[in-house]
Amino acid sequence: MEIGLGLAILGAAVATLLAGIGSAIGIGIAGQTSAGVISEDPDKFGLTIVLTALPGTQGIYGLIMGFLILFRTGLLGGEVIALTTAQGLGLLFAALPIGFVGWYSAIYQGKASAASIQLIAKRPEEFGKGMIYPVMVETYAVFALLMSIMIFMFLPF
Amino acid sequence: MDDERYAYATGRIRAMETSLLDRGRIDRMVEASGAEEALKVLGESAYAEHIASLASVHAYETMLDQVLHRTYRELRLFAPDPELVGLFASRYDYHNLKVLYKASKLGEERDELLVRDVGNIPLAALQRAVRDEDYRSLTRTMRDAAKQAAAELRLKANPQRVDLLLDRAMFTEMTERACQFDSPFLDDYLAYQIDLLNIKTYLRVKRANLSRDFLEQALLPFGRLDLTKLVQLADPPEVLADRLLNSSYARFIEDAVLSYQKTDTLTRFEKLADDFLLRHVQKAKYTAFGLEPIAAFILAQENEVKLIRIIMVGKINRLPVAEIKERLRDVYV
Numbered sequence: 001m002e003i004g005l006g007l008a009i010l011g012a013a014v015a016t017l018l019a020g021i022g023s024a025i026g027i028g029i030a031g032q033t034s035a036g037v038i039s040e041d042p043d044k045f046g047l048t049i050v051l052t053a054l055p056g057t058q059g060i061y062g063l064i065m066g067f068l069i070l071f072r073t074g075l076l077g078g079e080v081i082a083l084t085t086a087q088g089l090g091l092l093f094a095a096l097p098i099g100f101v102g103w104y105s106a107i108y109q110g111k112a113s114a115a116s117i118q119l120i121a122k123r124p125e126e127f128g129k130g131m132i133y134p135v136m137v138e139t140y141a142v143f144a145l146l147m148s149i150m151i152f153m154f155l156p157f
Numbered sequence: 158m159d160d161e162r163y164a165y166a167t168g169r170i171r172a173m174e175t176s177l178l179d180r181g182r183i184d185r186m187v188e189a190s191g192a193e194e195a196l197k198v199l200g201e202s203a204y205a206e207h208i209a210s211l212a213s214v215h216a217y218e219t220m221l222d223q224v225l226h227r228t229y230r231e232l233r234l235f236a237p238d239p240e241l242v243g244l245f246a247s248r249y250d251y252h253n254l255k256v257l258y259k260a261s262k263l264g265e266e267r268d269e270l271l272v273r274d275v276g277n278i279p280l281a282a283l284q285r286a287v288r289d290e291d292y293r294s295l296t297r298t299m300r301d302a303a304k305q306a307a308a309e310l311r312l313k314a315n316p317q318r319v320d321l322l323l324d325r326a327m328f329t330e331m332t333e334r335a336c337q338f339d340s341p342f343l344d345d346y347l348a349y350q351i352d353l354l355n356i357k358t359y360l361r362v363k364r365a366n367l368s369r370d371f372l373e374q375a376l377l378p379f380g381r382l383d384l385t386k387l388v389q390l391a392d393p394p395e396v397l398a399d400r401l402l403n404s405s406y407a408r409f410i411e412d413a414v415l416s417y418q419k420t421d422t423l424t425r426f427e428k429l430a431d432d433f434l435l436r437h438v439q440k441a442k443y444t445a446f447g448l449e450p451i452a453a454f455i456l457a458q459e460n461e462v463k464l465i466r467i468i469m470v471g472k473i474n475r476l477p478v479a480e481i482k483e484r485l486r487d488v489y490v
Contacts, residue, residue: 029164036168036235041175114164115445121171 007088008073011095012066019062019102026055026110033114037121047120047127054134055110058102061145065098068152094151101144109137160446162237170450176203177490178461187481192472217469221462226274228458236451244334245455249276251327257287258319262310302326325377332379342449351380353430359384394418431486457489
């Protein structure tokens with residue numbers, strides 16, 4: 001296997017891996033807080049589930065990036081393209097924004113979600129406002145995905 | 158920070174906080190026409206199940222005991238550090254010891270004052286310690302204090318001395334237990350509480366014209382103020398208020414000291430001191446992860462029990478509404 005292809009595969013792995021770890025931790029935190037609220041007030045399940053799921057998006061973005069890279073290499077359905085080292089490195093770099101930003105933003109989004117879940121435990125009518133804070137963290141995961149896709153698209157092939 | 162350990166507990170605490178009484182309901186209880194009516198207002202809240210099984214208005218103490226018992230039991234089950242609950246529960250062990258010593262050595266049988274199933278040590282073990290001097294189940298600090306108390310009572314029956322010994326041991330133990338959490342929130346709370354008790358002791362000692370030696374013995378350690386250095390017993394009370402102008406207590410100390418001077422009772426002082434401590438505790442409302450919300454819930458629930466007690470005592474004794482209101486503390490929520 002060429003070094004270029006190897007680097008591209010590493011990129012796909014990194015994007016999925018780091019963003020996925022972040023989402024798992026983030027949902028873990030928010031999920032614990034939700035469980036605490038539900039044990040006292042099961043009626044709040046519908047509200048808590050949305051906030052608990054929010055930190056999951058980073059993992060999805062990472063997976064999307066991973067798929068895009070694998071498609072480009074031709075490993076998924078098609079012929080494997082011979083990538084130069086520079087092209088492989090470019091694909092690896094394309095994975096880094098969503099990998100790292102996804103990792104950290106998901107953890108912090110999980111914390112913001114947990115705090116908002118505490119908010120709706122007390123004031124369920126303020127659910128909308130409680131959504132906004134964790135969603136603001138989401139912005140940066142979206143920016144990172146955007147940058148990842150731009151690097152991916154404008155790579156000279 | 159490892160505070161995510163508290164994620165479940167804080168979620169649960171926030172949900173539990175919704176069943177704490179708010180100011181509106183407390184005010185309605187105070188304005189109720191009588192004790193029955195006040196209980197009816199209370200019955201519209203989370204207290205409904207307790208009230209339904211209440212034999213008479215005078216049985217409200219049993220209900221409050223149940224509430225405390227349940228709070229401590231639940232928190233012990235789900236707090237990431239049951240030790241944190243133990244820190245606050247140890248106060249009930251010392252309280253029970255005091256009651257038991259008075260009962261056994263001075264013949265004041267006051268079983269209704271004992272708080273069951275809340276403290277860390279079973280009541281039977283405390284009874285063994287007092288009756289048979291069997292100290293095995295007691296903590297180290299408690300054991301030392303109990304031994305001293307027993308010796309003290311053998312010499313001469315001075316209940317005040319025993320109270321002092323046990324209070325000192327209680328705050329020593331609480332401060333030691335708080336050390337392991339390394340939490341400014343807990344440290345501040347304890348130091349504030351000790352300081353305020355010491356100020357109260359100073360005022361009382363001064364009033365009773367007791368000696369400086371007695372004052373030094375009666376003051377609790379681990380506070381932030383050194384009252385013996387700060388003021389002389391001969392100083393008028395205004396000096397104390399003046400000296401504390403730069404302390405954390407500046408906001409209310411003048412009012413507290415002057416009202417004591419005027420009325421000769423510590424009712425207002427105690428109310429203001431409790432409100433000050435509650436304001437500190439309320440900081441936990443803005444902590445999303447950590448031990449603060451758990452500690453604060455315990456203190457908020459105890460504050461609520463105290464409020465209900467003040468109202469019920471007032472209503473049963475037919476005190477005027479204004480007089481009950483003077484004694485009322487703030488609420489946490």
